[in-house]
Amino acid sequence: MIPHRIVLxxxxxLPLVAxxxxxxxxxxxxxxxxxxxxxxxxxxxxxxxxxxxxQRGLDQVLAEPRYRALRDERRLSVALVDITxxxxxxxxxxxxxxxxxxxxxxxxxxxxxxxxxxxxxNLEYTSELRAKMERMIRNSDNAxxxxxxxxxxxxxxxxxxxxPRHQLYDRRRGGGLWVGRGFGGLGVWRRDPIANxxxxxxxxxxxxxxxxxxxxxxxxxxxxxxxxEILSDPAIHHKFVLGLEEARPRSVIYRKSGTWQNxxxxxxxxxxxxxxxxxxxxxxxxxRSSGGVLASLIVRMDQLIFRAPTGT
Numbered sequence: 199m200i201p202h203r204i205v206l207x208x209x210x211x212l213p214l215v216a217x218x219x220x221x222x223x224x225x226x227x228x229x230x231x232x233x234x235x236x237x238x239x240x241x242x243x244x245x246x247x248x249x250x251x252x253q254r255g256l257d258q259v260l261a262e263p264r265y266r267a268l269r270d271e272r273r274l275s276v277a278l279v280d281i282t283x284x285x286x287x288x289x290x291x292x293x294x295x296x297x298x299x300x301x302x303x304x305x306x307x308x309x310x311x312x313x314x315x316x317x318x319x320n321l322e323y324t325s326e327l328r329a330k331m332e333r334m335i336r337n338s339d340n341a342x343x344x345x346x347x348x349x350x351x352x353x354x355x356x357x358x359x360x361x362p363r364h365q366l367y368d369r370r371r372g373g374g375l376w377v378g379r380g381f382g383g384l385g386v387w388r389r390d391p392i393a394n395x396x397x398x399x400x401x402x403x404x405x406x407x408x409x410x411x412x413x414x415x416x417x418x419x420x421x422x423x424x425x426x427e428i429l430s431d432p433a434i435h436h437k438f439v440l441g442l443e444e445a446r447p448r449s450v451i452y453r454k455s456g457t458w459q460n461x462x463x464x465x466x467x468x469x470x471x472x473x474x475x476x477x478x479x480x481x482x483x484x485x486r487s488s489g490g491v492l493a494s495l496i497v498r499m500d501q502l503i504f505r506a507p508t509g510t
């Protein structure tokens with residue numbers, strides 16, 4: 199088990215070859231059948247039906263001139279969750295079950311896969327490994343992301359995502375988080391069987407990832423706590439982070455983003471003034487102003503959360 203507040207030892211991690219062996223010793227089954235099939239029924243986080251008031255507000259925002267064409271052309275997916283009360287989630291979404299290429303955003307799946315292997319006793323949680331995970335998430339370091347894929351293995355990452363406790367990739371529900379190739383230096387393992395993407399996501403499943411992290415339900419309570427810390431202090435100040443830093447400077451942001459060519463993604467858990475919410479946007483646009491669209495859209499979604507009553 200991972201201590202809730204681990205004191206990192208400073209001991210160097212295993213050599214890469216030895217770590218690869220340790221990480222794969224317990225994995226004999228091929229998870230491809232799970233990847234192209236349905237997740238096993240189990241207790242897991244289920245987002246509620248769309249809240250009429252929050253959904254109406256989100257629809258009105260996306261009808262504004264800056265976002266309307268993206269919505270109408272189905273190039274935009276959005277998920278918004280008020281998680282201020284962990285036992286009463288309030289949800290809204292648009293094109294939220296549509297599988298999209300998500301660039302570096304699915305690196306959060308690698309993060310979950312690493313902690314799953316730590317929890318299983320196949321990897322040692324060292325300061326070196328922690329630092330690598332921080333660079334992968336906060337700086338979106340591609341080389342380290344591929345190194346961690348090698349360490350854990352594509353199959354183990356897929357198994358974590360399709361674990362009945364998590365169901366973060368479920369073909370019956372539109373797919374979800376998918377890592378099917380490395381981020382430089384690794385070839386294709388398997389493409390998502392729904393949309394044929396190598397790094398994919400749906401807005402709903404990314405939102406569920408953050409809900410599980412916040413509620414201590416991803417891998418384990420202690421692993422969730424460590425993942426949340428790693429998602430903090432983003433080093434890249436654009437998109438959601440730029441919008442909130444300029445308009446809502448007291449916000450505490452736990453975040454992962456991604457960009458490649460026309461594909462732009464951002465996802466964040468935001469805490470401020472007694473409210474906590476999760477926002478996810480996946481966007482396809484060739485324009486150079488897409489980062490500004492995300493920066494403005496997070497502020498508009500923030501307004502929707504803070505205009506909603508609490509405790510109802």
